[in-house]
Amino acid sequence: MPTQQFNLAILGSGGVTKAFLPQLEWLIAQPGSRKLNLSFISSSKKACYDFENGLCAETALEDLAASQQAFLSLLEVLNLLETSPHKAILIDNTGAQDVADQYPEVLKRDISIVTPSKKAFAGSYRLWQDIFAAEAASNAKVYIESSVGAxxxxxxxxxxxxxxxxxxxxxxxxxxxxxxxxxSSFAPVDGKGISWSAAVQKAKDLGFTEPNPRDDLNGLDVARKLIVFARLAGLSVESAYSIPIQSLVPKELEAVQSGEDFLQQLPEFDSHMEKARNEAEALGKVPRYVGSVDMVSGTVKVGPELFDKTHPVAGLKGSDNLVSFYTKRYPSPLILQGAGAGGDVTAMGLIGGIIKVTSELST
Amino acid sequence: MPTQQFNLAILGSGGVTKAFLPQLEWLIAQPGSRKLNLSFISSSKKACYDFENGLCAETALEDLAASQQAFLSLLEVLNLLETSPHKAILIDNTGAQDVADQYPEVLKRDISIVTPSKKAFAGSYRLWQDIFAAEAASNAKVYIESSVGAxxxxxxxxxxxxxxxxxxxxxxxxxxxxxxxxxSSFAPVDGKGISWSAAVQKAKDLGFTEPNPRDDLNGLDVARKLIVFARLAGLSVESAYSIPIQSLVPKELEAVQSGEDFLQQLPEFDSHMEKARNEAEALGKVPRYVGSVDMVSGTVKVGPELFDKTHPVAGLKGSDNLVSFYTKRYPSPLILQGAGAGGDVTAMGLIGGIIKVTSELST
Known part of the structure; x- marks a missing residue:
């Protein structure tokens, strides 16, 4: 079997790319039938590339910082990738909607995509259809593993x-x-919880929240992940706005733009959350924020629900994620849980995607 | 890409094969680039085959029962498979050691193996090495997914x-x-447990135990599964007898051959188990039987340990299995749990193995 070379192009130079590059360096050094060539990297301002000798994964970010080459549009990047006779994989770490919108075009050019971004898959259903139709008609693959559960x-x-x-x-x-x-701070399975606003503040201090925690509490991120699952399982969900989401953002605070202002006003609404916690406690349960896809009724919903204290969802610690698949064949649900966020594990999802793409496209 | 045909040969006609055949029938009917041909099936007494037109998966067991063809040795089966120009996959549902011992020979003939049996992988380390050396030198694959966790x-x-x-x-x-x-009957996370011997009897009544529950309580089955994990992770474990196993079988009952006799005498040893349960309870914990592979110290061990009541292992229900992988990159362990036994889910592992073998060997 001849050695198959793949050119890799990375878009984005943020946290995921920083965690990804050392893992990529490791992968490039592994023996095997495929040769990986890091050919291109760009930030929002600059680009850096070498299709002949490849860039060094270890120093790619420094080389990018020192580069004199201005930013290139996605189409310019695709044109560049097409000048090489080798297959190409685009690693999109930008999280940008305008890049996601062009995935069908990327695939049409037989360039594969590996990305942790949900933008392309939880957006309009039309874009989802266009992407997978383009993949089916192409010699390229799209891997979205790390878009849910890192x-x-x-x-x-x-x-x-x-x-x-x-x-x-x-x-x-x-x-x-x-x-x-x-x-897990607000309603722990053992011991006494802190107030809702204190729990939100604590998560912010730990670096777990968006700059404005409102963007976590509105449930949209959870809804987008559920949509990816629902669509993969065969439901035609139009968008995150077409499913019922129980937001945890008080109506009065929906328009508050600054994270500081939001956190300052949040304690006024603690009594409402405390009441819900007490009602759960009276039943021996704890509230948790979950989403579900019901394939029988064809519905997707997102919001807080009550769980027994011994339920796996109740016991989730730190920033862990958990998914349960209820299927026809398994007498009890198949449950996967673990660290659902963080650069290193998100990068692992990308490495896994590259391994799958190269193994499927090596002939 | 030309359609690649694979001949499938099933050894064994017990519960796993019964659950497997309808799933195989489904898989054969799926559109795709590979053609699956069920060519051979055998019990311990008879065989039935058709390499030209294939057997019908739906009626294979009836056809086998009606067959006049006497049992064939594994070497005879391999010779038959080699008369066909197509690639072949052996599905070994026998659980027989003498079949497992010949896996290196099977692979040397470029015949792939998919099996739920641990016999070949948790036995002598020499056999493990021979199998994977033979695989590496062959154009065949061996898939052992369902040997652990169904x-x-x-x-x-x-x-x-x-x-x-x-x-x-x-x-x-x-x-x-x-x-x-x-x-989970003996020391539930909520409520009061029943006696140890009653819990064992209950599991037997539910069909969860071996004919003699001693063969579950001795921990050997758990040890064998841990050995498969340890070897895959890189440890050279000699055999199940080279690791410390804390057996739950009272010394006095080790030689009791009949399941009935064993269960009749077990209540005499209840007080010992009850003492352990009470000691755990005093610490707010429950005992559970687990195994672990410690890659840092290179050790494997199996036995009862104490867990917090909110620990995922403590909350396991029914006959569920659970594995936790602690790794360098994941800040919290990656946990997978679900139904770890049963014909349907074991058969699913086999279907998954066939999909992987055919996708890796299709060119």
Whole structure:
């Protein structure tokens, strides 16, 4: 079998790329039938590339910082990748919608995509359809593993179930590390919890929240992850706005733009959350924020629900994620849990994607 | 790409094969680039085959029962498979040691193996080495996914971690559905447990135990599963007899051959187990039977340990299995749990193995 070379192009120079490069360096050094060539990297301002000799993964970010080459548009990057006779993989770490919108075009050019971004898959259903139609007609692959559960192979697990002919009945997930962390301080399974606003503040101090915690509490991130699951399982969900989401953001604070202002006003609404906690406690339960896909009724919903204290979702610690697949063949749900956020594990999802793409496209 | 045909030969006509055939029928009917041909099936007494037109998966067991063809030795089966120009996959559902011992020979003939049996992988280290050396030198693959955790993709998860360059620190598992079931009756996380002997009897009545429950309580089955993990992770474990196993079989009952006699005498030893349960209870914990692979010290051990009541292992219900992978990159362990026994889920592991073998060998 001849050695197959793949050119890799990385878009984005933030935290995920920083964690990804050392892992990529490791992967490049592994013996095997494929040769990986890091050919291109760009930030929002600059680009740096070498299709002949490749860039050094270890120093790629420094080389990019020192580069004189201005930013290139995605189409310019694709044109560049096409000047090489080798297959190419685009690693999109930008999280940018305008890049995601062009995935069908990327695939049409037989360039594969590996990305941790949900932008392309939880957006409009039309874009989802266009992407997978373009993939099916191409000699390229798209891997979205780390878009849900970071490095936890939740999507691979779901795909394996479907591929083996099992039938999905329900998918239930605690898919926000931020909300897991807040709820485990607010309503722990053992001991007394702190107030809701203090729990949110604590998660912010630990670096688990968005700059404005409102963007975690509105449930949209969880909804987007559920949509990826639902669509993979076969439901045609239009968008995150077409499913019922129980937001944890008080109506009065919906318009508050600054994270500081939001956190300052949040304690006024603590009594409402405390009441819900007490009601759960009276039943011997704890509230947790989860989403579910019900394949029987074809519905997706997101919001707080009550769990027994010994339920795996109740016991989630730190910023862990958990997904349960209820299927026809498994007498009890298949549960996967673990660290659902963080650069290193997100990068692992990307490495896994590259391994799969290269093994499927090596002939 | 031309359609690649694979001949499938099934050894064994017991419960796993019964659950496997309908799933295989489904898989054969799926569109795709590979053609699967069920060519051979045998019990311990008879064989039935058709390499030209293939057998019908739906009626294979009836056809076997009606067959006039006497049992064939494994070498005769291999010779038959070699008369066909197509690639072949042996599905070994016998659980027989003499079949397992010949896996290196099977692979040398470029015949792939998919099996739920641990016999070949948890036996002597020499056999393990011979099997994987033969695989590496062949154009065949060996898939052992369902040998641990039945249809739970525990081995795939471990392989993915290793393949992505993560480092395993520790593997911990509750890998016996039988022992999970016994312990969850004996020392539930909520409510009062029943006596040890009653819990064992209950598991037997539910069909969860071996004919003689002694063969579950001696911990050997758990040890064998841990050995498969340890070897995959890189430890050279000699055999199940080279690691410390804390057996739950009272010394006085070790030689009792009949399951009935064993169960009749077991209540005499209840007070010993009750003492252990009370000691755990005083610490707010529950005992569970687990095994672990410590990659740092290079040790494997199996026995009862104490867990907080909110620990995922403590909460295991029914005959569920659970494995935790502690790695360098994941800040919290990666946990997979679900139904670890049963024909349907074991068969799913086999279907997954066939999909992987055919996709890796299709060119």
């Amino acid at each position: 490095g936890l192979p939740m999507i691979a697990l779901l795909k394996n179930l479907l591929q083996s002919g099992d039938e999905i009945i329900k998918i239930e997930g605690a898919l926000s590390g931020t909300l897991s962390s807040i709820y | 249809g739970l993709p525990m081995i795939a998860l471990l392989k993915n971690l290793l393949q992505s360059g993560d480092e395993i620190i520790k593997i911990e598992g509750a890998l016996s559905g039988t022992l999970s079931s016994i312990y």
